[in-house]
Amino acid sequence: MSLPAFPTVAAPTKLHQPPLPPEPTPAAARHSLSFVKPSRSPDPTVLWTCSIARCARNGRLAEAVGVFSEMMRSGVEPNHVTIVTLLSGCAGFPSGSESLGASLHGYAWKLGLVAENVMVATAVLNMYAKLDRVELARMVFDGMGVRNSVTWNTMIDGYVKKGRMPEALDLFDEMPHRDAVTWTVLINGFIKTGHFDKALELFREMQLSGVRPDFVTVIGAISACANLATLGLGLWIHRFVMKQDFKDNVRVCNSLMDMYSRCGCIQYAHLIFEKMPKRTLVSWNTIIAGFAANGHAEMALELFNRMQVEGFKPDGVSFTGAITACSHAGLVDEGLRYFHIMKNVHRIEPRIEHYGCLVDLYSRAGRLEDALNFIENMPMKPNDVVLGSLLGACRTHEDVKLAERLAKYVVDPDPDSDTNYVLLANIYAADRSWDGANKIRRKMKTLGIQKTPGFSSIEIGCNNHEFVAGDKSHPEAECIYKVLDLLSSEMKVWYAPPIIANELHEND
Structure with a gap:
């Protein structure tokens, strides 16, 4: 495959003559000054690399490889940027690119780039991690003579995406210098694996270490608070956000709204929503779902209508919130109407969650046969x-x-x-x-x-x-059970006589 030919330049016509250079002044003529810049031919490696990058960036990986092959046949030597560009293309489109990535790794290794160039080695490592070959990524990592923060973060992220948090944590402990990205990757990893307490513990350690969290880190911490319903810590994080430059960040505000909604403080969520300088469709969906989940159906539907008045087109998530609100309020006909509008007016194909909302709508209204028929169809x-x-x-x-x-x-x-x-x-x-x-x-x-x-x-x-029935693993378990025994004794004093009387009456 050859590079696309550059467009030819048409010869100038009388009507479109290029402007002539100005006549030199006498002073310029005396000193032989030239107004024409010396022309330099562009580096062919740069030209070929740009063409490869253009193909890879647009998802045309096979075409990028074809350009690379043509580059080699033409006798132009690739540099480290060329190799990194192709490796990044393999990482961005992992389907069917493993053999190509391995070939590129071998080629870069023969050139000595893997051992000598940290950018190339990190790109190889990232490619294997994205291809779900974390063991190969670790082999590359261990063989690197020089590593930078990107290298460490890439390897930790590879373990996190595989859900291998112990290995990620071990690598985190070995890392000489941790930045905000390192902490954020690990915190989000614990959130994705459901270890919300550990994520919040790391968030505290991050601040004690003197590393300033960015808005992505804060969003992760807010998400952990939402999943644990820890309102106290959520309020503290909100106060922390108010002192930062990203206090008006839309994603941060959306996360705070979700956290307050899930903690049952829908008024706080509504206050954030009304004060947002800019809202997205996600902002509207979050507050609508929050009001619906907290039993404020009328307010949820009012916001659903207001959203459309302000120029936002509802999507499938918006209709899920509206139908959920109808379900909580027992508005069966209204919920069915929204479902009909979603399908036939907005042409949104219903997903499993929409059908689930309608089953819940019928079930809460006591129309169990209708709910079963709906499931069967x-x-x-x-x-x-x-x-x-x-x-x-x-x-x-x-x-x-x-x-x-x-x-x-x-x-x-x-x-x-x-x-x-x-x-x-x-x-x-x-x-x-x-x-x-x-x-x-x-x-x-x-x-x-x-x-x-x-x-x-x-x-x-x-x-x-957290407490499970019969669990005595809590450090204060002995004291807790003593208090429970005391409460049990108090309850027996107050409620035992009538219970005993009823039992005697039944036995008679």
Whole structure:
């Protein structure tokens, strides 16, 4: 493959003569001054590399490789920028580019660039990490004589994306100098793997170490607070944000709104929303979903309509918030109307979450048959969330027969999930149908499914304390159980006599 030919320049015509250079002044003529700049031919390596970069940047990796091959055939030597450009292209489009990346690695190694050039070695490392070959990335990392902060961060990020947090943490501890990117990568890694407490612990350590968090780090910390519902620490982070240059950052404000909504402080979320100098569709969706989840259906629908008045076109997430609001308020017809508008007016193809909202809409209104019919006619298989909405309604309305009809769907979506199995067994138990309850438990045992223990948590001094039934691992467990025994004794004093009286009456 050859480079595209440069456009030829047409010969000037009488009508379009190029401007003539000015006549030299007498002084200039005496000193032989020239107004014409000396022409320098561009470096051919730079020209070829630019062409390769243009192809790689636009996703045309095969074409970029073709240009590289033509470059080699023409006798032009590539430099380290050429190799880095191609390696970055392989990393950006990992599908089917592993063999090409390995060939480039071998070529760069023969030229000595992997050992001598930290940019090339880091690009090789990044390529292997993006190709999900973290072991090869680590081999490159260990073989590097010189590393910079980008090298360390790339290797840590490779472990994080694979969910291998212990290795990422070990590498983090070995790193000589950590910057904001290093801390942010590790914090977001713990958030993605569900270790929110560890993420917040690292956020505290980051500040103690003197590294200033940027807005990406703060968004991660806010997300951890939202998942743990630690309002105290969330308030502290909000105060921290107000002192920073990024206090009006849209993404930070959206994260704060989500955190307050999930902590039950929808008024604070609304206050942030109204004070935002600039809003995006995500901002509107976040506040609408927040009001809907907190039971303020009227306000959620009012914001949904206001959003459109202000020129924002609703997307699938917007309609999820609107239908959820209708579900919480028992507005079945209104929710169905929004679903119809989404499909037929805005031409948005419904996803599983939209069908789940309608099942929940029918279930909360007590229209269980309609909910089941809707599930049976869905264009996709129901997931645990969809089934859980109707099973919960069956338990509330003590409708065992409908729960049995629904049971055939419970096994199919996610056989490893225990939630709906437990819910179905509890429905049988509440109806004293012990055979049905035992049948479900035997099925769980056969499939190797164990009930996930429930836990309760309480926030004290910006720290979350979790408790599981019978758990004595808490450092203050002895004191906690003494207080529980005291409360139990007090309750027996106040409530035992009438209970005993009823039991005696029943025994008689």
